[in-house]
Amino acid sequence: MAAAAGVSITTVSDALNGKGRLPDATRRHVREVAERLGYRPSAAARTLRTGKSGLIGLTVTTYGDEPFTFTEFAYFAEMARAATSAALARGYALVILPATSRHDVWSNVALDGTVVIDPSDQDPVVTELVRQGLPVVSDGRPAGTLPVTAWVDNDHRAAVLDLLDHLAAAGARRIGLLTGTTTDTYTRLSTTAYLHWCERVGQDPVYESYPAHDPCAGAVAADRLLARPDRPDAVYGLFDPNGTDLLAAARRYGLRVPEDLLLVCCSESTVYGTTEPPITTLSLKPRRIGTAVVQLLIDAIEGVEHDGPVEQVIPTELIVRTSSQRRPPRTTVSAPRSPSRD
Amino acid sequence: MAAAAGVSITTVSDALNGKGRLPDATRRHVREVAERLGYRPSAAARTLRTGKSGLIGLTVTTYGDEPFTFTEFAYFAEMARAATSAALARGYALVILPATSRHDVWSNVALDGTVVIDPSDQDPVVTELVRQGLPVVSDGRPAGTLPVTAWVDNDHRAAVLDLLDHLAAAGARRIGLLTGTTTDTYTRLSTTAYLHWCERVGQDPVYESYPAHDPCAGAVAADRLLARPDRPDAVYGLFDPNGTDLLAAARRYGLRVPEDLLLVCCSESTVYGTTEPPITTLSLKPRRIGTAVVQLLIDAIEGVEHDGPVEQVIPTELIVRTSSQRRPPRTTVSAPRSPSRD
DNA sequence: TGACCATGCAGAAACGTGCCTGCCAACTGG
């Protein structure tokens, strides 16, 4: 390449990177030759020399044997998409990595930093990365003393309390919970918020737990919850598929929604706008979270100072639909759903 | 590191890579010191030296301004998940890249090869990669003379013909199609298969098109299709959300499913098992496609010879549910859905 | 006219591997 342009290696580098003291003529000439030859500088060499790879990792905690939970929960898909977009917009690319510390893969890729979704307490991957001096930003407030660079999360407690108040205001006397057996922060915070609320209003807790990664178990647990002698007249489901599961279970028991049973679930799926009846959902705004996480990470990589705290709380949104309104509005032709933009 | 272990750099390299002529004692010693120091060989240097990065790209064609379509279609999410798993299982990591040839990102990452989902004819990214000598495997039979290394696809034509026969056997007299305005291979093949089928059985085609990336437009198009004077008594929707869209539209027009309207859509979403009524779906088996694509790509990277053709056709699966059966089975308590495993 | 500076470029040292080559010691066979 340098030979083809009749200049030195230094000049090529300077011309392409806009550095050095070169007249425009030389710069143009070099770029033109590079274009003609289809020359692409070696990313590996650049990375070796500069120490920056332009790659950031994305790690999703794994339930079960499958490495990812992308599919079951629209949350992860949306969050990952937003993160990818945000990274690309700033010239970075995203690498998807397993949460398990498989040396052979992790050490094969030179990362500038990593996004970790829902890290467990004492997460070995995180501690290893931090030891290497790499910035780590987590989606989900880190448990314990996990030394992340920054984190982004919702206020799960407030969201659940607000949601339960909403159900109570709609007439619910006994609200049930469909929750998970896993110990991740989301499940834990949401469940304790529920228990607190029950204590505050003097209701006996009514809940069923199941392993969230098993879609079959979700349907069974929904059934169990509605089969109880102390059957709730409203249910909040913590996970994405709970809405359809609960709706199906309600139909099996002849319960009308919302007349006999109020329903809310936490989901990012748009299908709940067109179910019969449409189901109220709690959105955690994964796109905003994915974007925020990546921004914080790249800021840390590039040494941008944050005077504020490196914690960011994203507000949730309760999308109220028919399933949580005791008096459903007069049935009218519902407008086609419109795309939500954040 | 070499100094800490009291050996030469060569010995360290040989010890960690299992090469050279070293007694087990030395090998163990070096590995132990490396472990103690938390030493990780530089991925950038290794890549520079060997020419292999252990990274493969994943590119999704973009509709509209958002770089990815992950969310709308469970297909992409499942396919990406399977591809990621398959790559990791063979020691590779996946990098998500934009389909647009943004130099700054593409040239920042050293790839060993790339998976391209649904490349357009004359795709500039593909031709550029091939020019660089990198293997490219596409999900979707490449249009025109696109020089991909290998490809994997379904037999869309056969799938559609089979599906239409199924609807006709269930009593459909006039089958409508909800299709897209885009020119990707999937849409094109499916639509022409529909037109062929219509011609064969002597039915006038009844279809509505809309830009598939716009979820709002899908609902409107579904409405349009059922509002036509030549209203079909069965509809096949090419895209994931069409099922719920059509169901909602049918309710608005007072049409019972499946008594007045048979419904099938192409989707990987599990929600169609619990809608009212459950909707028959055509599954393209994205997990098998994602796995196959990555296997072929890594085989090409590692120089594994294929005596057979480097084309692979994955069978589709028609998951028959109530919505496409004119005589619905006696209503019974439907079993909770079980996870499908491929 | 000589000192000084700006301009335009080239040389060369790293970055951290992998691998080829080579050297020394010890062992082996005749």
Next chain:
DNA sequence: CCAGTTGGCAGGCACGTTTCTGCATGGTCA
């Protein structure tokens, strides 16, 4: 006892950048 072989390691080059330094040349100013 000596040539040949084998085991055990170290030296050193190359991968393709970035960047620091340095060397000319020509212009400016006192």
